[in-house]
Amino acid sequence: MNKLDDDKIRLLLVDDEEGFRSTISKRLTKRGMKPVQASDGKECLDILEKEPMDVVILDVKMPGISGIDTLKAIKQTHKKIQVILLTGNVAITDGIEGIKAGAFDYLTKPVEIDHLVNKIKQAFEMIRLEKEKQKELEYRAKLEKKMIDTDRLVSLGTMSTGIAHEINNPLAIINESAGFMKYILGTPEMLKIPRRDALMMGIGKIEKSIKRAGRITHQLLGHVKKQESTLSETDIMPLLHETLGLLEKDIKDKQIKINWEIDKKKNIVWIDPYQMRQVLMNLLNNAVHALKENGSITLTTSESNDDIILEIKDNGIGIPKENLGKIFDPFFTTKSFDEGTGLGLFVVHKIVSSLNGKIDVTSKVGKGTCFQLRLPKYDKSNK
């Protein structure tokens, strides 16, 4: 550590002997450090309330609150501060007690100034290392959580696609049979059978549920219908127009305004157009659903070195903070039985990850939501 770094150490020197304090302080200042001074434990604790410190040099023998009690109080409220104790040379036990109470180290008086300077530097280094360790721990925890989430989504995805596939056949049979029963109940000889209305209502419920189950399998199987995904340089403009065309009725009914902020040169991506259509459909459908009358959707493109960035922004109801971590989970929905399956974003996430892209969301309740897609400009594996 050089002198420039030394003056970054926020240092507090606590001793009741004024002469000792000013001598040590002068010597430390000569070595590039700038200690603040306190004459007893109480003043020390008062200063720490107001001013952040890194290292405290603390005399053990002081009137009022003892050095050891001051140390204990510091360690309770300012855990990151390192304390160096100064003990009389006959009171080694104070030093040992201090270490037990969390002191970094102790030095016996009279103090050798170079020795003290070294200890201060070591204590400061310890703070730096602990900060780094803490940062690394936080980073690891974040990474692990992300990895677990991704793994979980991938395995859930594989499993649910398999199940959806298997459910399609029985679903078709149920649908056919319900249709057949409805037909029979509609024939003239059935018009007078008892409780015909209740039977019709039952069939109606079956049909409604089949529709929902059908939406679920459709979402999950949508992107596996075509076995191989074929990546190509694709213009996203026509895909956006096409998708908005499919949503035209809702857009007209709600008088939604579409703002285009698309740069013509920044809309060619390396994707499978079939899958991209499904991504856009789900995102735009959600945006339309989140909007009240006269709302707007803004479509923006920009670019980074490798990616095209597409933003789909609405000024609709927004997503509450506590839901933001769940929206990509399968079957998470805030919509009614008839309206949503909770699979839209799950599928979007799956497709975008498989295209080597990334999706992020920002949202504010009552203000709106923005989904940001990062999609590769070209096939990186060939370059």
Ligand SMILES: Nc1ncnc2c1ncn2[C@@H]1O[C@H](COP(=O)(O)OP(=O)(O)OP(=O)(O)O)[C@@H](O)[C@H]1O
């Ligand atoms: N643009 C948006 N604005 C507000 N909330 C949104 C938006 N997009 C998604 N959400 C929230 O995320 C939830 C999950 O969305 P997702 O698309 O996965 O399922 P869904 O829309 O509920 O059902 P489905 O997509 O099958 O119709 C929604 O129910 C909604 O609460």
Ligand SMILES: [Mg+2]
């Ligand atoms: Mg949806």
